[in-house]
Amino acid sequence: MQRIITFLILPAFLLFFSCNNEENRASNDETGCCSFNFIDSKSYPTIKPDAAIITWPRWQIGQTIKIKFLDGDAIAQEKVKRIANEWTKYANLKFEYVTPKEYADIRIGFNVGSYGAWSVLGMKSAYGNTEEQSMRLGPLTSSNEASIRRTILHEFGHALGLIHENSSPVATISWDLPKVYKYYSDLNGWSKDQVDQFVIKSPETTNYSEYDPLSIMHYYVPASLTTNGIAVNEMSDLSIIDITSINKWYPFPIRSIIESGERIDFIPWTQAIKSPNGQFVLQFDSGLLSIKNTVNNTIIWQEGNSRYSNQPSCYLQSDGNLIIKGHASGFTAPEQITWMSDTAQYPGATLYLQNDGDLQLIYNGTVKWSSKNGKPQT
CATH class of the missing domain: 2.90.10.10 (Bulb-type lectin domain)
Known part of the structure; x- marks a missing residue:
């Protein structure tokens, strides 16, 4: 059976580190940075001067993507519709929300599914078992609206084919590698190879010519994990490069x-x-x-x-x-x-x-x- 690429979430407190090491704030919501592993050899990242996106399987330009919710109340569902629609302002794609009993290309859960927030990459959600959940956003009960917005935009970015920005070979993050390996080993039980692939540099994401630390697709990087004490803050809005990239790949x-x-x-x-x-x-x-x-x-x-x-x-x-x-x-x-x-x-x-x-x-x-x-x- 073909393995599905998913994006595993990091615990909530990771998002609340600050650039100047202010006290972390706790949250009961399952939000954070997700990671993924390119297992399927048919997911080919594309060489491009900005954000990273796979070449296959990508949605067709102008396609209407059918989406359904597997659970969640009306308030959470409407919030997802409103925020996710930001992508369609710049991408020539349409989102159509259908009932739970209808076929859908993307199938979203809030509380069901593996813990955290994650998404199948690109159009892979429309292949294989189309009854399986393809995205999880968590309960979205946090009082931090920016955190909720970040999670929705980030996971929908993956659903449109965008991959993580921090693992670009041209990223300028000065990682303190021993601390990074220990941090993710303690946090997620990841091996050195997993940290290299999920966080540092994915072997598939090569030949980039521009790095965008402002991308919605970037991990949060705490200053404690860098040698120069410089953090990369979490974003809650699409960057200019996010916008121009998605418009380039799904042009009107x-x-x-x-x-x-x-x-x-x-x-x-x-x-x-x-x-x-x-x-x-x-x-x-x-x-x-x-x-x-x-x-x-x-x-x-x-x-x-x-x-x-x-x-x-x-x-x-x-x-x-x-x-x-x-x-x-x-x-x-x-x-x-x-x-x-x-x-x-x-x-x-x-x-x-x-x-x-x-x-x-x-x-x-x-x-x-x-x-x-x-x-x-x-």
Whole structure:
């Protein structure tokens, strides 16, 4: 029988160490840092410049993942739904919660199952015995909401395929190895090899180019286990790298057209305007509208004025004029137009970001303005 990869929890007090060795706080809730062992040879971590994720078995882009609860009251279940949904803001996935009698890809228990908080890795929960529990969150009765949020986001991160950040070969943690081995031997009965694999450096997680100590997928590391006395605090929010990584691996469909009357500053970055080939992206930030080449990370075109970055706006007016506005400072400063395409004579025109990075204003099938050439000569 194929062994299922699970993530075992460490006791609750591990989360409540502080960077400056303040007194630990006790908790009756089963929350903490989880560890796992890559046993199945089909779980291949991917080389990537940020968070770590397996290549198989990963969910399909755009997939609706069916989830059910095996126990727990309505309050706990609604809390999980609300917090776990954070991942779907950045990943092109949908969570659908079904009744306990229906089939589900992910099967969550609060009090049932092996002690602690753990999750099967990635889409493995949809293979094999689909009646078995695939995630445990613990009772979630702690008064520490940050701890509950951390547990839910962390375990759902595993369910989406993300692995632990602290075991990256490029991690910069100065482990005091004798203390680490003794600590986990006393705490969990782990051997040296298990500590190496679960905590220090997983042999499967290789060729990373960036380490993210702010990741929701990072262990808490107490200062007492490092040679330089520097701890890594537990996180209760997704880091920027968590967000950009999950969006990279579960991207939303490429959209290259801006419709007439649409506000560009209201378009979420997860669904940003990109060229059909994905090489160029349109960005609006701090009062500046830019086109970036994602291959070499360079800005090829930019308009606006960063001095007017308070409450900035950018939109394609219904008359065809592309316009940028902003305030110089505070809420009392008057709004100023910092740039416009001067194309108000083309009502209903759309913008299209081409494969060569040229942003074109299209009216009745004709280019009336472009970022590379401006307005055509008449």
